[in-house]
Amino acid sequence: GAVVSQHPSRVICKSGTSVKIECRSLDFQATTMFWYRQFPKQSLMLMATSNEGSKATYEQGVEKDKFLINHASLTLSTLTVTSAHPEDSSFYICSARPGQGDLETQYFGPGTRLLVL
Amino acid sequence: AQTVTQSQPEMSVQEAETVTLSCTYDTSESDYYLFWYKQPPSRQMILVIRQEAYKQQNATENRFSVNFQKAAKSFSLKISDSQLGDAAMYFCAYCAGGGADGLTFGKGTHLIIQP
Numbered sequence: 001g002a003v004v005s006q007h008p009s010r011v012i013c014k015s016g017t018s019v020k021i022e023c024r025s026l027d028f029q030a031t032t033m034f035w036y037r038q039f040p041k042q043s044l045m046l047m048a049t050s051n052e053g054s055k056a057t058y059e060q061g062v063e064k065d066k067f068l069i070n071h072a073s074l075t076l077s078t079l080t081v082t083s084a085h086p087e088d089s090s091f092y093i094c095s096a097r098p099g100q101g102d103l104e105t106q107y108f109g110p111g112t113r114l115l116v117l
Numbered sequence: 118a119q120t121v122t123q124s125q126p127e128m129s130v131q132e133a134e135t136v137t138l139s140c141t142y143d144t145s146e147s148d149y150y151l152f153w154y155k156q157p158p159s160r161q162m163i164l165v166i167r168q169e170a171y172k173q174q175n176a177t178e179n180r181f182s183v184n185f186q187k188a189a190k191s192f193s194l195k196i197s198d199s200q201l202g203d204a205a206m207y208f209c210a211y212c213a214g215g216g217a218d219g220l221t222f223g224k225g226t227h228l229i230i231q232p
Contacts, residue, residue, distance in 0.1 A: 032216070032217065036219070093160075105216075106212075108161065110159070111160050111161070
């Protein structure tokens with residue numbers, strides 16, 4: 001149980017285009033999903049917290065207009081990188097927290113590697 | 118704000134031996150949780166073990182155990198009988214009680230298993 005998927009696993013796009021990444025909890029309902037960013041050989045940095053049916057909460061320094069987050073259902077959150085630039089190239093990982101039971105453990109998706117040319 | 122520090126960028130251990138990875142943290146909260154996550158080359162984050170701050174007993178999961186020293190704000194991971202499949206990046210992580218906040222991660226320790 002507690003499986004989280006992400007799509008796509010890898011994407012290459014041209015500078016100036018927008019890219020959407022989907023995060024799904026497959027066998028549980030997730031009232032909260034989180035988006036992290038990981039640069040090569042670095043740790044995970046929290047970008048934003050996504051709660052179903054409400055606006056996302058962004059960490060300091062993360063541009064909300066650039067990284068659009070939508071959490072329209074209890075099993076799906078999307079991250080859209082708008083007008084992507086080469087510096088946005090990174091590994092993006094989502095996680096999901098169950099709505100009941102073990103509230104503190106987060107289950108991670110396999111990540112999405114974004115390369116902006 | 119909470120911080121998590123892993124002071125060992127890299128550790129190496131012989132197969133079948135025991136290794137301990139260090140982690141310290143800083144928080145003003147009384148209700149919190151600590152985790153160790155493993156990230157193999159596939160980059161999939163895998164939960165290794167978790168510890169509730171209110172529990173005095175150290176968590177154990179098969180070959181993995183922690184030494185939780187609350188007063189010292191220390192949370193080390195011991196891996197016994199190391200196996201080749203244990204080779205990975207290991208991240209120590211913190212979250213406040215309730216789980217509403219995201220995880221704060223340490224910088225990670227790269228664990229190498231020598232055959």
